[in-house]
Every structure is written in C-alpha cells, then in structure tokens.
Amino acid sequence: MSMKQKRARCGYLFVTPYLIVFLVFQLYPILYTFGLSLTTDYDKSFAGLANYEHLLKDKVFWKSVINTWKIWLGCIVPQMISALILSVLLCQYRLKGQNVFRALFYLPNLVTAASIGILFGVLLDWQTGTVNKILLQLNLIEEPVNWMGSPSFAQGITSAIQWWMWFGHSTILLTAGIKAIPNEVIESAVVDGAGSVQRFFRITLPMIRPTLLYVVITSLIGGMQIFDIPMALTGGDGEPQKSLMTMVLYLYNSAFKNKNYAYGATVSYGLFAIILIFSVLFFRVLNPKEEGENG
DSSP: OHHHHHHHHHHHHHHHHHHHHHHHIHHEEEEEHHHHTTTTTTTTOOOHHHHHHHHHHOOHHHHHHHEEEEEHHHHHHHHHHHHHHHHHHHHHHHOTTTTHHHHHHGGGSSSSSHHHHHHHHHHHTTTTTTHHHHHHHSSSSSSSSOOGHHHHHHHHHHHHHHHHHHHHHHHHHHHHHHHHHHHHHHHHHHHOOOOOOIIIIIIIIIHHHHHHHHHHHHHHHHHHOOOOOHHHHTTTTSSSSSTTOOHHHHHHHHIIIIIOOHHHHHHHHHHHHHHHHHHHHHHHHHHHOOOTTOO
C-alpha cells in the first residue's frame, strides 16, 4: 500500500466520527421531520401535502412571519449602521483603549438571550417593574404604565434587545474586514485627494462587501429563528395581540404545547423555505456577478 493510500485511509478515519454524528443527529432528524410533516397527527397516516396546504392558509402563521420580519428589520438596520460607524472609528482613529471598547461591545453577546429576556420582563413589568417604580419616584408618571401592552412597543423593545446583543459581534467582524484593506489603497486615495467620506463609500464599503454579506446572511438566519426573548417576555403566548408570535415560537406552540407534531414539522419546513429563499435573494443582491465573470 502506497503512502498516499495510507494517508487517505487516515483521513477517512478522522472524519468518521463527524460523519456518524452528522448522520445520527442532523440528517436523520431532518428526514424524519419531513416525513412527519406528510402525516396526520392523530393516527400518523400519510396525508400528502395536506399540512402544507393548511399552512398556506394559516393566518396565525403568516402573522408570525410578518412579526418576525418586523422584529428582524428593526434590529438589523440600526445594527449595521452602528457597527459600521464604530468599526470605522476604531480603525481610522487611534482611540485609546480600543480593546476595552471591543470587549464591552461584545459583552452582551456572551449573556444568554433567555436571561436577558427575563431581565427585561422584570424591568418592564407594569405592576412590580423597576422602570415604573423609578418613574413613579421621579413623578414622571402618575400611575404604572403597561409597557408590554402595546404591540408596537413590544416589537420595538424586542428589536432593541436583539440590536444590543449583536451590534458588538457585527462591529468586530466589520473591524476585521476594514483592517484587511491594504494600506496602499488608502494611501493612494489620500494622495489623489479623496476625503474621508469618499474613501468610505468608494473604497471601504466595496472592499468589505463579503464581510457585509456574511453579517447580513447570518443575521437573517438567526433573526428568522428568534425564540428566546419573545418566549421569556410573553411566556410563550406571543401577546399583546400576538405581536411577539414569531415563527419559531409558533412552531414551538404547535408541536409542544398543542401536541401537534406533524403540523409543527410542517411549520419548521415553512421556516426553512423562507430562510433559504431570502438568503439566496440577499446573496444575489449583495454579491452581484461582475462583468465577464461568466466568460
């Protein structure tokens, strides 16, 4: 046996544990879930596409889709703006204590989302919440305010929590992308008389496009699966007026609260289809093919 063949066998030996774990804990559940979505929940008989037909007509599901998009858009827009501003400041200006700032920005990402959701639930509770108590002590309000009683405020605070948790992560990634830009390019632009604004839009943004694409796509995948914070804030009911009923929360309620596992599996594949379609769409928009690339 040649040395090349021995190395190939050793390679297969090293990847075998991963393949076993992938087949048992990833591929099998995916296939089983798809098969489950094609059955009826009460007797597990084959139902074809009946669950998917019901999903397309399910108003609560589509409301959960809209809610999820609202919450994600309310997070990703300020997240990208703040991350771009902070990354440019950290890269182009020699601020003292940059490493400390990066650590502080990233710190909220280290705390579990469920813990933060519970924290804000305690702070905003309209009867015993800390926010109402402080405002009452300062005579800024006359009676406790039911903050989570407003659908718009509930979605806004959820988006704000998501932004607070993830803007530091995005800042670090964009900072790495900006630092990867060759100094010669920046110096040439300065010599040619380009100002800071021109350098940002003509050089920085185009050259960190792959990093921007990565941040947006990963944020989309994570944002469409938001569960912890709405679950902690509402106890799983998605109130007020189902404004915090996200797709994954609806999946959880369908499968585990209502014990309708077949329909829960169908919702999961609906979620997968939405993430796949928009991930491809965003990839095409943010990463257009250059002229002559297909030649």
